[in-house]
Amino acid sequence: MLRVKAVVLAVTGAAVALVFFPLWLAVPVTVLLGVWGLGMAAFGASVTLDTGAGLLRLRTGPVFQRIRLTDVTAVLVEANKVSVARARGGEVSLYAWRKGPLDALLGVPEVAGDIGHAISAAVALARAGVDQGGTDQGGTDQGGADQGGADQGAGARLGTPARTRSRLATALLGATGVVAIGCALVTRVHWANPALTVLGVVIALALGVSGLLYLLVALWILLTGRAPRASLTR
Secondary structure (H helix, E strand, O other), X not given: OHHHHHHHHHHHHHHHHHHHOOXXXXXXXXXXXXXXXXXXXXXXXXXXXXXXXXXXXXXXXOEEEEEEHHHEEEEEEXXXXXXXXXXXXXXXXXXXXXOHHHHHHHOOOOOHHHHHHHHHHHHHHHHHHHHHHHHHHHHHOHHHHHHHHHHHHHHHHHOOOHHHHHHHHHHHHHHHHHHHHHHHHHOOOOOOOHHHHHHHHHHHHHHHHHHHHHHHHHHHHHHHOOOOOOOOOO
């Protein structure tokens, strides 16, 4: 159902862009929606726990990410949203839910809680294994432990700092808001057909309001240093 919905949304969005946006904007929007829709149709969305490799793999169509279980500092389940906080910066969120009467009729489960518990259990096992290995090695070779700490520090420096990632994410959110507001301003709202005029106004308002909200959230994070909701705890 998710793949079907993604394709339908991509086709609908492309049609709206081609009709209501100028050609210079409609073409890239249609291409992006096509890539996303085809990616969702081909790969779908999945959460995979590879306990042997110690990895959590997240995929949403063409977008995928791998997170080491030992880097996870917190897992929070809010209704249908699962948020995973990482030690080296950033937070990854995913949505898993049964939405609408059709999904309920087809038996699509609400699995956000199950996903969150599974990730938490895998993280606990991974950390227990690391702690056990560190205890065994630390009792026999103090020099090896020091070397391991030095290697871990060097590895942490190789990645992008958490503050830099947070700023990049905030900048991306603000840029998304600015783009949405720009799209609202260039949306065609004057048509000979009253129905198309009303639809164009609705689309412009939706883009403008959502873009303004994105921009305000980005400014809030920039000024306060945190998202406008309860923060994750270890």
